[in-house]
Amino acid sequence: MALVVHILACLLGTGSWVAINGMWVELPLIVPRVPEGWYLPSYLTVLIQFANVGPLFVTLMHHFQPGRLSEPGTIYTIVSLGALACVLLAFFWQATSVVGGTTRSTALLILLFFLSLVDCTSSVTFLPFMLRFRARYLTTYFVGEGLSGLVPGLVALAQGVGVVRCVNGSLAGNASGTGLRAEYQPARFSVSLFFLFLGGMMGLCLAAFVLLNHLPAARQERAKERFQAQARVEAGAGLQAVVEERPMISPSESRRLSSCFGTGTYSWPQVAYIFLVLAWVNALTNGVLPAVQSYSCLPYGSSAYHLSATLAAMANPLACFFARALPPRCLLLLGLLTAAGSGFGCYILAMAALSPCPPLLHSHAGATLIVxxxxxxxGSLSYVKLMIGMILRDEGHSALVWCGAVVQLGSMLGALIMFPLVSVYSLFRSGDPCTTRCPS
Incomplete structure (x- = not known):
């Protein structure tokens, strides 16, 4: 029966970001058929940042009026809203209206905002909910969160999104008839069907949440005593509840607990370090590097681009599977893995900045290295995020709420930094997937 709970926790994690991740991989098919064209990714980035009003509201309610906002009720609402928005997108994503004298994809943009609101708010509701279960299920949840990017990516590959064939210029309708030209292949099934698939994934997430709440096997896997003790602490018992559970606590240890975060395991400088690392890692993985992925990979060819997207998506859940191989609460290892992942990110950013003529351009070594x-x-930064999630789980419900808030804050800062660099100042230049001419 524990296997059933693991599957449900994985499905819940998959539903956390599957809708927005699905939108990103489907953009090559949507962009040519909407008035916004290639400005649509920029609009999507801005909508995601506006949607952070959701986690901000939940965090403030938790801080100023604890217990007022029902966690299960919030999750029921946002997951149902996400499923409904996906289904509506399947029928209305091409609907347009005139706004300020300009034709806009009004329905698409409005529904994208609601999807962004759902996924952003999941960061501050799903994690605290998983605190109710034993620690091993949090790892499974993070595996599911990784699959939220992998699953729609694989479906998009099966659909044929972004598949390029390099043909002679005359065959592609080029009047000059010289050189090679990229020709994108038609999709195997429609955008509407893909949105219905996303709606089905959100429906599975909702069903998994219902079963986690009501299935007897799931109730048996809850960490009842620990969750109830933390609920008493957050309801106002505070340090006194800790003292009652540990009657032999010394006065010096009582002062230490009152001056530290959560259970008192970590000092405030250590807590600040953990949250700074969390914000940095999410800024890189959710904001900075995704904005330049095409610039870093396409000069090496479309195969390098698709391999990097697919294998990197697979690295996320795989890193969670190997979570037991390394000590999960070692702050030194946390820093070393963050430094290593940041180093790989610096190389990727450098290749994007040098696009369309990065080093090792016409060699297999260059393509292999970027992938x-x-x-x-x-992989390394996914493990760091899992490690921090495990650390903060032991620090209580409030710690996981703040964990979700910092995740969104870091992601927002990364996206806001990259948006003007990519979309306003055009500091990055694209490479042609078929041929790139560079000075010798």
Whole structure:
């Protein structure tokens, strides 16, 4: 029966970001058929940042009026809203209206905002909910969160999104008839069907949450005593509840607990270090590097681009599977893995800045190196995020709420930094997937 709970926890994690991740991989098919064109990714980035009003509201309610906002009720609401938005997108994503004298994809943009609101708010609700279960299920949840990027990516590959064939210029309709030209292949099934698939994934997430709440096997896997003790602490018992559970506590240890975060395991400088690392890692993985993935990979060819996207998505859940191989609460290892992942990220950013003529351009070594860096970048920093999640789980419900808030804050800062660099100042230049001419 524990296997059933693991599957449900994985499905819940998959539903956390599957809708927005699905939107990103489907953009090559959507962009040519909407008035916004290639400005749509920029609009999507801005909508995601506006949607951070959701986690901000939940965090403030938890801080100023603890217990007022029902966690299960919030999750039921946002997951149902996400499933409904996906289904509506399947029928209305091409609907347009005139706004300020300009044709806009009004329905698409509005529904994208609601999807962003759902996924952003999941960061501050799903993690605290998983505190109710034994620690091993948090690892499974993070595996599911990794699959939220991998699953829609694999479906998009099966659909044929972004598949390029390099043909002679005359065959592609080029009047000059010289050189090679990229020709994108038609999709095997429609955008509407893909949105219905995303709606089905959100429906599975909702069903998994219902079963985690009501299935007897799931109730048996809850960490009842620990959750109830933390609920008493957060309801106002505070340090006194800790003293009652540990009657032999010394006065010096009582002062230490009152001056530290959560259970008192870590000092405030250590807590600040943990949250700074968390914000940095999410800024890189959710904001900075995704904005330049095409610039870093496409000069090496479309195969390098698709391999880096697919294998990097696979590295996320795989890193969670290997979670037991390394000590999960070692702050030194946390720093070393963060430094290593940041190093891989710096190489990727450098290749993007040098696009369309990066080093090792016309060699297999260059393509192999960029794909390997993407896999190691995502894998190492995914493990760091899992490690921090395990640390903060032991620090209580409030710690996981703040964990979700910092995740969103870091992601927002990374996206806001990259948006003007990519979309306003155009500091990065694209490489042609078929041929790139560089000075010798």
């Amino acid at each position: 390997l860096c993407w896999v190691l970048f995502v």
